[in-house]
Amino acid sequence: MKVGMLMVFQNFKDQITDTEAYQRDMHIADLAEPLGFDVLGAVEHHFNSYAMAPDGMQFLSYMAGRTKTIELMTGAVILPWWDSPLRVTEKMILLDHLCQGRALFGIGHGLARREYDVFGVDMGEARERFDESAEIIIQGLESGVVEADGKFYKQARTEVRPGPFASFQNRLYSVAMSSHSVPKVAAMGAVMMCFAQKPWEEMTDHFGTYRDLYKEHHNRPAPPPICVDFLCCDESGDRAQELAREHMSNYYVTVMEHYEMASNVFDNVKG
Amino acid sequence: MKVGMLMVFQNFKDQITDTEAYQRDMHIADLAEPLGFDVLGAVEHHFNSYAMAPDGMQFLSYMAGRTKTIELMTGAVILPWWDSPLRVTEKMILLDHLCQGRALFGIGHGLARREYDVFGVDMGEARERFDESAEIIIQGLESGVVEADGKFYKQARTEVRPGPFASFQNRLYSVAMSSHSVPKVAAMGAVMMCFAQKPWEEMTDHFGTYRDLYKEHHNRPAPPPICVDFLCCDESGDRAQELAREHMSNYYVTVMEHYEMASNVFDNVKG
Incomplete structure (x- = not known):
């Protein structure tokens, strides 16, 4: 099993300046390779302190300059937000030269209407554009x-x-959170990526479908999926649990807000 | 006077692999700070071995991770090739966080029809889009x-x-090669950038116009312009001259080809 660290660049409730938030997260990212992580990932999000990460390929190029062995993964490039597939191709190849083949290409189609709106892309076209x-x-x-x-x-x-x-x-990854996405990710031969959104037990079917379809399409066993979850460490177990409760709840609130999950945004969106 | 190094990423006549060309130029870029250069620049060019540099902001982010003091300059971001001014804004600010304020923002409007064609942008709109x-x-x-x-x-x-x-x-730079560009660059308060395209004496008028108009608009003396030229060093003066003749002529041939300067491409282009 490989273990990675995913950079989010959140400025929780704007409690510090963006500069302080960046300095903090750049420091954390610098620790990934010396601490022995296998992969360093970077999300893509815009226009909000939820995650201030407009160009994961650019941030990972920065980290390419500061690391020697760790793999660098976009987690993920949100394809429908990039007008030009040509640009994304150029940028991923550039990143791969800069890190000498350590780049992993993770893609997703995004879920936040507020980001789609600013880019002027109809969220109803997200899946088709992604494909x-x-x-x-x-x-x-x-x-x-x-x-x-x-x-x-x-x-x-x-x-x-x-x-x-x-x-x-063998360096292609795709977010697959729903029953719609899983077959496509398997068909394109990508490694399935999931975020901890519900209990892992409820994802069991998705993993099974992925394995079956991958085998069917590519005539070899599917690679192990990537699961993104929170981990909270402390010398005291109790304290770790307490910290996890606090920080995971806080993060969950920002997820709910960013994706407007308590609203009816998704009622009329395809797919 | 400040002295900089501008990265071009040319693979002359495809004589080596792109990987070898990148490794070579990444090595050269690494020398800029220890050799005492004040500025490291990166061009933007696409789709051709003339200059393989699709995203200067991304390459400079890589260098941000490898340097501490040198200024990092886009030389230049070709604005009409970026569909979204929003993306460029995000990316320059990201670069500035990564290098902690060492970024210099150089812009230009590009001149190669073959690049305009691929981006689907009418070169006749270049100036208007740039402005x-x-x-x-x-x-x-x-x-x-x-x-x-x-x-x-x-x-x-x-x-x-x-x-x-x-x-x-005070970190804004704009390419100004023609009598059309100079007044705009002065008006926007940018530092004028010129490439050695003709004898510097023939540029004297442009520099004068720039200084006058800058003073008029901003009520203070214009900053010194940036001049981009070739420099060839060797322990022997004769040998340096010989090398310069060979490499500058070779480069000039690639410029003529890339910009189709021997053709009638520019006859019907505005501005």
Whole structure:
């Protein structure tokens, strides 16, 4: 099993300045490699202190310059927010050159209406845009050539330079939280990523479906999924539990707010 | 006088692999701070071995992680190639947090039709797009808020997070190669950047105009311009001259090819 650390860049209730929040999280990220973590990840979120991480590929390039061995994972690039699959292809290949092949490409389609609104993208198109964009980018990462003639993205055949550092075939990850996503992630040969949103027992079916479909499509066993959860450490167990309760509840509140989960935002959204 | 090094990432005539070219240039960039250069710059160019530098802000973030004191300059971000001034604002502020205020924001409007074509942007709109985008971004970098209702760019009022690390007011640079550009660069209060395209004597008028107009607009003397030229060093003067002749001629050929300067591309382009 590999263990990673995922950078979120939250400024909880704006209690400190953004500069202080960044300095704090840059310090934490610096600890990942010396503490022995296998992977350092970075989310993508915009316009809010919930997670101040506008370009994970850019932040991971910074960390590429500060590390030697740790794998660097986008967790995730939110494809429908990037107008140009070509840009994402260029940027992932650039990151891979900068870290000499340590990049892991994680993708997702995002869930926060407030971020979709600012980018001027209809959240009802999220899945379709994600599927189309993912296919273009994955092909571009392998071949070094981007070409598209889809519903949302058109691109005349274009060579990306620098060209690929190495194949991303075994370095592809995709968020899969719902019964809609799982079959697609399995079909595209990506490693399934899940966040702790409900008890893991309720995800058992998803993992099973993923394994079955992956085997069916690719004729080999599925790689182990990536599970993202909170971990709270302290020398005292009681104290660790107390800290976990406080911080996880606080974080949960920000999730509820950011995604407007208590509202009816999702009632009319497809997929 | 400050002295800088500008990274271009050329793979001349594809004589080596892109990976080798990147490793070589990453090594050179690493030398800039210990050798005492004041500024490290990075161009933006796409789709060609002429200059394989799709995201200068991302490359400089890598260098932010590897340096402590050197200033990091985009030379330049080609604004009309970025659909979203909001993204550029986010990315420059992110870079500034990562390097703790060492970022210099250089902008330009690009000249290679082949790059405009791939991005699907009419080169005839280059200047107008540049002017509109620059205004949105410069305001966004200062206020942390992006808002636009222009001909090309529309954006509802949006707060960028993380917010600004510090003001970019004295860290703004703009390429000005033509008599059209100079007055605009002076008006926006940017430092004028020029590349060695013709003998410097022929640029004297431009520098004079820049100084006069800057003083007129901002009621203080213009900062010294940035001149980008080739420098070839060797222990033997003769050998340095020989090397310069070889490498500068080779580079000049790639410039002619990349910008299609021997063709009639520019006959019908505005501005």
